[in-house]
Amino acid sequence: MPARSALLLSLFFWFLPAFTGAMELPLPPNEEVLGLIVFKAALQDPTAALTSWNEADASPCNWAHLHCDPDTGRVTRLALDSLFLSGPLPRGLDRLAALAALSLSNNNLSGPIPPGLSLLPSLRLLDLSRNAFSGRVPQDLALLPSLISLELSSNALSGPLPDSLFSAAACRSLRLLSLAGNRFDGPLPVAALSRCSLLLHLNLSSNRFSGSPGFASSLWSLSRLRVLDLSSNAFAGAVPNGIENLHSLKVLRLNDNRFSGAIPGSVGLCPHLTTLDLSRNSFDGSLPSSMRYLTSLTSLRLSNNQLEGDLPQWLGSLTATRELDLSNNKFTGNLPASLGNLKRLNYLDLSNNRIVGSISDEIAGCTRLTEIHLKENKLNGSIPQGLFSLGLQVLDLSSNALTGAMPAGTTVSATLQFLDLSDNKLSGTIPPEMALFFGLRHLNLSWNGFRSQLPPELGLFRSLSVMDLRNNALYGSIPGNLCESGSLYVLQVDDNFFSGPIPEEIGNCSSLYLLSLSHNYLNGSIPPSISQLKKLEILNLEFNNLSGEIPPQLGALDNLLAVNISHNRLIGRLPPCKMNVPKPLVLDPNAYLPGFASNIPNFAYPAATPVRRRRFLSASSIIAISAALSIVLGVLVVTLLNVTARRRIELPAENGPKSMCSSSTKSGGPAVGRMVAFSAGFSLKTEEFKGGAEALLAKATEIGKGAFGTSYKASSAKDGSIMVVKRLVAANIVQYHEYFDREVRLLGKVMHPNVLPLRGYYWTPQLQLLVTDYAPNGTLHSRLHERDASVPPLSWPERFKIVLGVAKGVAHLHQAFRPPIIHYGLKPNNILLDENGEAKVSDFGLARLLQRLDKHVASERFQSAMGYMAPELACQSLRVNEKCDVYGMGVLMVEVVTGRKPVEYGEEDVVILIDQVRSLLDQCNVVECVDASMGEFPEEEVLPVLKLGLVCTSQIPSSRPSMAEVVQILEVIKAPI
Template structure:
């Protein structure tokens, strides 16, 4: 029987050996490739919801044309398998062991789970293995040590557990390993430092966010890895002192030991790692002072030592670290004064010194750190006045709370007004008034001036903070009434005005604070009733009105506030019943006591109800008989007053007198306006006249064409028949938010210009104002901006002239293209996107205050003969008298789809981020060729949502306009993602236009 088996095996072996020779003669099918078979087996065991592996067909002779598969050009064998972010799930299947030439395998960003099968160790040429960001579990397999060519191993962000096996770092593996990351797992126990030390060529070691513990022997282990450039042991449970020896890491650039339990002094050898750019020892228990050797770390850009037990003064040599950008020393026990050498840190953008024991004043030289965006000095013992120079920086966060600062708050410059988002000056000794300049801090989100000595009225401009979320003005000496437009922006979450001397009623407009969840107005002198409009605050959780003079009944509608958790209305003059619903039925006595008569057993005062009072009638206005017949108004005959006939009552006389005064006032104002217009030379109907080279030198250019820059603008008469012919319907190009554009040809030289007729509603009424603003726009010189060349002005007609773009608008090329006009190619589209971004960035950066377009969309992007974009219609909002919510809501409705949410919500003021939103929509429209809002038969398709959904499904091809032909996915995909970032609903989450330009330039020429 055994002999038969052996004979059968030999026969079968001979058959397979001679099979290729007979295949041609017998016309047998060619056998399936081993690599095809292996990949088909691999695919079959995976769940592929997006059909990313649909091209993997077992009928193919070779897998080299399959998606995500790359073959070696010389051998034709599979060399790379890149399956990143394809939503694949299931356990890691077998089959990859049939790819003997595989050098790179990447399965990151999927949902693969379970343990790693042993087959991977059978890939002798595997050099790069990336299984990060999945759900793999179990132990880290030891057989990975059998990969002799492995250079990079990334198992981060999975669920591996248990100790790290020493066998993983065998001599065979470590002789080639350069990159190792096991971060973000559940590995525990001590580090196998002795085994790790064998990896002498290791450049990057990341073991962060695990559960490693113990006191590792750095001196004999990790410190011997002299080629290390990155060492990250953060977010573990290491303890004990860090021994000396770190100086052996001559090439180290990044050292992170934060969020552990290290103690003792910071090793002085750290200062001898001269190439360090980032050092993070925060959130440990290091004590002692800063080692003086750190003065030599001149390449350091980030130093994080916060949340330790460091003591001593802040050394002057910190000023030698001139490359540093982030300095975190908060939550220590540092003492002394702030060194003036901090002003030498010209690259510094973050300075955190909070929660220490610093004393003295803030050195004025800190204002020389011109790139500083965040300054944290709270909870120290600093005193003196706040240096005015700090308010001249472009700060985003300024936190000086809980110190002993005195004096007034400095007036802010235009720089800080544009950038500041967080301001906390609470718990100091500041006095004076709240600076009215704070109304210009348009981006402010958090404002806390509580526990100071400010004595002033609440500035009415507080309603101008369109992004303000937290307003805390407690415990000052503020007086007057609460501004009615305090909630105009609708973004306020927290409003605390307790402990002041505010008076008057709670404004009915308080119901406009639709986002409010904490309203606290206690310990003031507020009177009147609680406005029923508070019932519109559906998100309200805490309502505190105690210790005021509020009267009347509690509006029953407040019981409908489902989210209301806590109410305190004690010590007022409230009467009547409590609302029957909501939290009011569960209030305790302390929240209700001290009122006149609430109808509840929790208070001892007698219950009082508001009932209609009897109407008191004037007996003089009626006949005696009528008065005698009224039971409650009986008079003795001897005291009955004699009735005298009146033609007008006292109230009527007062009303008529007031009306006469109003009419007289209107007449006086009208006469003054007529007189002023005559003095300015503005007739009721301005005649059209000849060209004037300078409206300033020749008087008001009423009805005249005014040139901007060199040369003389054309006469209206030369533009083919005057203003009426110029604005004929046949020459119309399109309509926009601010007016209608026309194409005009000069009679003299035949040159073509574009003329925009502005809408007259709400446009500035005086020529000097109009001239000043248009001349500012005329100073814009940029190859991607279409600046005004001149204008024509009368009180009833305003025209702005600029160069004509022969290729029309971007909108017409995308959506209204003639069949004879070729579609825009990808290089042309990218040129349009980049050029538009550069033009808008110039408007934002080159002027103070920045010129904001407000209406950025393809119809306002014009193309010249080389498809170079020209941003038009910019800055016309400057010609408006006032951009209030009514004007905004009316003007920008035509830009639906491009309009930023803050404009759609009728915010009073917006910043440059509304242009970034429009730029993001424009990028998506250029790539996809679709309109921002498309109306179907049954639904409405929003381009932003559609692109986001397609990208989540990895369907980049469906996002791209097919008419543009071939396109590089490595450029198109980042542009789409950048467009989605620019269209974030939160303005602060959008990049600046300068950053957009930088990103686009990197996309075009990656580094």
């Protein structure tokens, strides 16, 4: 509709009531048409979903996305979900006097929720979820007399909830209230909320609500509640008794808060409870015996607390349970034999407790089990034969004290995908029947005492990605058919007794990115077929008896990042490698802590079968010297390519306003050049861009440059507030506004005290900008490595505060979103410090947003993250996960303690910080590497943080802790004041 027509309709709409009142004429019969046209005119509709809305129609009843009462012809339901509508919520809906249901969920609507919805007297259902609404909840919502369901989840609404929102009139008919996934804070008005006596569903999760220890007692009066979700808030203290009053309750989620004390004994008096999630709190004591009466319970999650005592036998009475997660507590005693009664159980996680004894054969009676996690306990005895007959997908028994042999004659299992028996005391042979696990993707038998040859049947694996057999007593030759499937990414057989040559068939391992055969007795030459491993990035052959000339074919491995062939009898020169890094990065993949010990802060190595001690000696000097000339040439070439790439990327922005306001023929999206805001405090407007991007992104305001773009310090023309505008490097790559908007809106929902919030974005096909807050104290990198002489060095309390803050922020990204938001580039340059010295994680999730980076940008990204990137990030064929961020977090912790960069280049050597610290730790001289500039420091805190950093940088992702565990350990390390 032309803009002039829309304006006239708007004016007519506003003056209509006064005009008709003065003339004493009835409202025209098409008042609903007028109201809906005004509503449509103010919206951006990129998919033309509202095309059928025609102002010339006498009635809207044939329009799409609405429904009319067939008797009265009045609009009763308006459902505009998932139509990519954007803009503020327009006026016009108050003309729909009979409207009973309004649903605008999963759009891009922004700004505050305007007052006026209370003028819809018949409204019973209001759903504004999954948008970008901000500001306070309008108090006039309490005036809706017939409202049954109010759904405002997944927005950016903020502030405390007013008591008036839950007046007696407002609560008269309310059955469902969901405010989840917003930014509400302050105490929850429980006294007022308790007036809503008819509530059936209450979801306040993922906000910042707080409350005193007894706050919940007022909620127990809502006796009709079926769902109560208070998860992911800041509630603290003990949960009072009285929950038995919720006799209809089916779902109770209190996870991810700060609750403490004992689990209330009355929880077992809720007979209809099907889901109970109290995980990630500080509950202590034993499990209340009343829980045995929860016979309808299907999901019980109590992980990450301080619960203790023996696992009770009555767990077997919860016969409806399908999911049982008691991991990361202090439970003791034996595994209850009664667990075999849980015939519907499909997920069992008792990891990281203090459970002793053997694994009872009765567990094999749980025939529906698909995942068993029992790692990091004190279990002994043998592995029950029946576990391999259950149709499991995941079996993790690592870091225990299991003995005996692998069960022989195992039943064929096409379902098992993940098998981790590492860090135990298993012995005997690796049975050939292992090859019958056709679907196996991850096999870890490391750190045991297996003594046999590798059965050639292992070559029958068709889906295996990871094979880790390190630190055993395996002998004989390495079978040549291990890689016939072509799916193997990681092959590690270090610290065994393998002999004979490296098989020529190793060239068939076309998917390998990590090949580690070190600390064996291999002889012969390096086979030239290794040049066929085009994806290989890490090669470790050190400490063998290899001889002959180093094959020149190694120079053809373009992706090779790390090579260690030291301590052999090889001759010749190491051929130059075509690398996109200034100098070769030499890693030591064997130097990792195999077990994630629970006796923090000591991190003792687990008891294991005696093996030969690893010797620490970097081969970096050999590589640096032999490849020096080619590296210098490579640096010049890469520099020229990067300069060319930057010029090509910057050209579109130099075209001025015209290029910014052009439309994309590919996107099919809304009019481009629009500023989208995610928060009420965001004051930068679209109008400020009319002079062209160069007016805002002046070179004088540049404050930083990274792999994903350049950051500028900008101020609002309206109020002078300072913000940071990041110009993404991927101009002309993200061509579809809908894709960009969807991904950025997800990042805009991240709200945490240690995460830098995304305030909004600006998009055209040629220019994408992200707007965030400004951190006055700069980056952690500048405070550690570029500090002005007038600025004092960071003290240990300041450094620990930063480390803990970063860990909490990254843990929030991993836990609060499904799928989790992975940072991909955690390093001090991306850690900002606010005026109080609090750490703010920035640039999170950008690798997910800019998936189609060209090779020059990808190369620059790797160079900028040198030393922080987990090995698996370098392999594009691997599916990375949260453990990549854990690796970067480990490097960051070591860097903060030592004050040194992760990779330092000398004249003839490359020093890898992680390797050097690990070597000093082995020599009991680790105190020497602590940064002396921070003055006095408590060794009982500093050294455990260093050791935790080394645990996090394990080369095997499964050996790293989760970020939630990192936070928990850091909080334990902190000595009480």
